[in-house]
Amino acid sequence: MNILERKIDLINYEVYEKEIEKGNIINGYIFCGLDEELIKEGINLIVKKEINDEAKELNLIKIDGMNANFDTIMNACETMPFMSEKKVVLIYRANFLQDKSDSAGTKLYNDIKKYISNIPPYTILVMYYLFKDKRERPNKNKKITALSKFASIVYCDKLKKDRYIKKIGEIFKEKGKAIGRTELIYFSEKVHNNFDIIKREIDKIISYCEDREIKKSDIDLLISSSNEDDIFDLVELIAQRKIDKAIDIAKEILYKSDQHMLMISAIQRHFLRLYEIKLGVLQGKRVENFISELRLPQFVCEKLMGQSSRFTEKQLTELIKLCVSTETKMKSTGIDKTMEMEFLLINTLTVKK
Incomplete structure (x- = not known):
């Protein structure tokens, strides 16, 4: 779906997940929030949906937003995908999206703002910006809201309780460690709501408990409230x-x-x-x-x-x-x-x- 074919709204992570599951993928996305791990997982949903594993290295272009220049970004977007209908250009840690940036960041932002409406139909441009603290909001950031005409703004805030607990359970399962339902809920309530931290805390508990089952006392010992x-x-x-x-x-x-x-x-x-x-x-x-x-x-x-x-x-x-x-x-x-x-x-x- 082309970005100009529908109205773009600010959406949360759960709405975004449902859109990707339905195949409603557009040409531009801006992810923002405090949870970089959740943002990366969200971006990976697009990559899995649009690029096959064999061609992934050639059709997923990653650009460091801290050191990016416009020519590099434009060339990455304009180059045709290889053995695939789509390619993803990811600008990670795009600090030029913060409200106040230096002259180089402001220039890069303005160049991207002019270009983003002309992205080729075979390119999906994805940018993400990490908030500095929990009081930042995307609807208060003038640079991000100005781009909402051309890209979907995905705010990676806290998941709803059931989805949050389920996602944590999935991480334990991926790491090959069983955890009881009661202990899972207790862990979910006690751990800091950030999936980068959550994954590190899970690794710590798995390492501590080794082959035995996880108990509430282990969670109390290892995780501060x-x-x-x-x-x-x-x-x-x-x-x-x-x-x-x-x-x-x-x-x-x-x-x-x-x-x-x-x-x-x-x-x-x-x-x-x-x-x-x-x-x-x-x-x-x-x-x-x-x-x-x-x-x-x-x-x-x-x-x-x-x-x-x-x-x-x-x-x-x-x-x-x-x-x-x-x-x-x-x-x-x-x-x-x-x-x-x-x-x-x-x-x-x-x-x-």
Whole structure:
């Protein structure tokens, strides 16, 4: 189907999957989102549908969007496919699609924008752009929306629960490891919703459990909760002094749980842990010591050690005091807890190194 034969809409991954299954494939696609693994799987659906394995190397052209130039892209699109009706030209990590780019990126974007309506009928041009954080949306990106006249915009966001669990189950099956239904659901709820991370977590659990069955206790041991990830991200933004974004994450956490006291306690505990790690590092402790003391996987300890290095000992002490003060205020009746949480985040800017 030619891109000019139908109205192009912003679609999610599940709608896109159904379109590909029906054979409704057009000449232009832009994938965007945080989950690069899900994006790659989506692109692979087109490749499998349109290019046979024997001719794949000749008819799948991959171009690095970070170092691309327009002549290379146009030549790849214009060259006829070899022993196939279609060819796929993939521009991966197309950072020229971000709202603000350098002069070279802006020029490349403008050249592609002029050309995209004239793509040969035998070429499927696919681009993907990875969002910088979870607050980015394709409908707020002027460059992407401007191209929606000529290409289908596929937003790779979170899958619906049943599809999400099924897809994770399929990954376990592909890797030759059985997992019980109860454990699969528990794993799906606990793991961070990103298939690049999910695949690494699955590999870790398979390696840890070896030939025995996977238990919930294994999942608890090896995977931190998504709420802990949110708190980690929030503290990282505090370290970067990006308080507006930290407030956005705080609102997202409260939207999911609406538990202000639990949230302030979690932030306080996180700062306390960073403080303990900071002191430990100053005493000469290594990652192996923290794995034993905290009973956490190595990669988690390494992340926490890295984050603790972004703060001074004095900063962490003052941030803990700030959390205690905010928690005390929140226990008073008639206090706007959401506002107090915002005040806490704003006041972190006053804590000096």
